[in-house]
Amino acid sequence: VVARLLDGRELANARRAVLAARVAALRNLGIVPRLRVFLPSGDEASKVYAQTKRAVAERLGIEVEIITLEAPSTDGIVSLIRSAAIDDGVSGILVESPLPPSADWGTIREALPAAKDVDGAGIGSLGLLVSGNPVFVPATAAAALLLAEMAGDVQGKRVVMIGRSLVVGRPLALMLLARHATVTICHSRTQDLASVAREADVLMVAVGRPGLITGEFIRPGAVVVDIGTNVVDGDLIGDVDAASVMPIAGALSPVPGGVGPLTTTLLLEHVVTAAENLFG
Ligand code: NAP
Numbered sequence: 001v002v003a004r005l006l007d008g009r010e011l012a013n014a015r016r017a018v019l020a021a022r023v024a025a026l027r028n029l030g031i032v033p034r035l036r037v038f039l040p041s042g043d044e045a046s047k048v049y050a051q052t053k054r055a056v057a058e059r060l061g062i063e064v065e066i067i068t069l070e071a072p073s074t075d076g077i078v079s080l081i082r083s084a085a086i087d088d089g090v091s092g093i094l095v096e097s098p099l100p101p102s103a104d105w106g107t108i109r110e111a112l113p114a115a116k117d118v119d120g121a122g123i124g125s126l127g128l129l130v131s132g133n134p135v136f137v138p139a140t141a142a143a144a145l146l147l148a149e150m151a152g153d154v155q156g157k158r159v160v161m162i163g164r165s166l167v168v169g170r171p172l173a174l175m176l177l178a179r180h181a182t183v184t185i186c187h188s189r190t191q192d193l194a195s196v197a198r199e200a201d202v203l204m205v206a207v208g209r210p211g212l213i214t215g216e217f218i219r220p221g222a223v224v225v226d227i228g229t230n231v232v233d234g235d236l237i238g239d240v241d242a243a244s245v246m247p248i249a250g251a252l253s254p255v256p257g258g259v260g261p262l263t264t265t266l267l268l269e270h271v272v273t274a275a276e277n278l279f280g
Helices: 008-028 044-060 074-085 105-111 123-130 139-150 169-178 193-197 259-279
Strands: 034-040 063-069 092-095 158-162 182-186 202-205 223-226 230-232 235-237
Touching: 008 044, 008 139, 008 259, 034 044, 034 074, 034 259, 044 063, 044 259, 063 074, 074 092, 074 105, 092 259, 105 123, 123 169, 139 169, 139 202, 139 223, 139 259, 158 169, 158 193, 169 182, 169 202, 182 193
Parallel strands: 034 063, 034 092, 158 182, 158 202, 202 223
Antiparallel strands: 230 235
16 A cells, blocks of 8 residues: 555645635726735745745736845844734735844834734744634644645544644644644654654654654555645655555655645735725
C-alpha cells in the first residue's frame, strides 16, 4: 500500500473557482478587493512569493499592490501599516518576511489591525486565536489543516505538531485544539522525536530541514502534512522524506503541490473576506 497524495493544487483550483464568484459579486457593487504587500528588498524568495500572490490574484480579479521597502525601519513600516489600516481602498495588509535587523517584528505585530491582518500575523490576530475567536488565521496553518482534513476529521485524533514558530507551528496547534484534536507540540529540544511522532494519527511538520522525517517517524496509516519548504540544488523539497514515508503513511501532502498552492489561495480568500466585512 502506498500513501494517498493530498493534492493541494487540486483543492486550490476548486476553491479558486468559488472565490472568483465572490470577487465578481463584490466588483458588481463597485468594490475591488485589494491586498497591500510590504516587501523588504533584498530577499529573492520573498520577492518571488509576493509576485506569485499577485499573479494568482490577478486571474481572480483581486488586486495586489507590492510596496518594496528599501532599508525599512520599524517606525517606517508601522506608519505604512497605519495609513493602510484607515484606507478604505485596502482590504488586506501583509508584511513579507524576512525583515532586516533594522525592523522589529514585535512592534510591527502590534500595529497590524486584526480586521485587515489577512495572514494572522499580528498580536491582535494571535490573541483572538488563543481566545478561540479568530478573525484571520495564518494562511499556511489553515492550508495544512485543510489538507489533513481531506484525509478525515481530526476531532479526538492524536496530532503531533513538529515546530512551534509563531507563524506556523503555534497557531496551527491552537487551530487543531479548536477542532478537538489531542495535540502534542515538538521542537528542537524534544527528546526522542521519532517515538513521539510515531504516536501520531496525524503528523504535521513545519521545521525547515530537508528530509528530517523518515519512515521511522511514521505510525502505519498516519496522515502526514509536510509544511517544510527547502531549496536544495535548485529543487523545492519538504521536511518529509517521501520515499521512506510513502510506503508506511496512509496519506501525505507532497512538496511541491501540497501546502504551498493552497496557502496562496487561502490568503486571497482572506483578502476577499476582509473586503466583504469592510463593506458588509
Ligand atoms: P522556524 O521559525 O525556523 O521554526 C522551525 C521550528 O522547527 C522551531 O520551532 C524549531 O524548534 C523546530 N526545529 C528545528 N530543528 C528541529 C529538529 N531537529 N527537530 C524538531 N524540531 C526542530 O520556521 P517556520 O517559519 O515555522 O517554517 C518552518 C518550515 O515551513 C520552513 O521550511 C518554511 O520554509 C516552511 N513554510 C512554508 C510555508 C508555505 O506556505 N508552504 C509558509 C511558511 C513556512 P525551536 O523552537 O526549539 O527552535
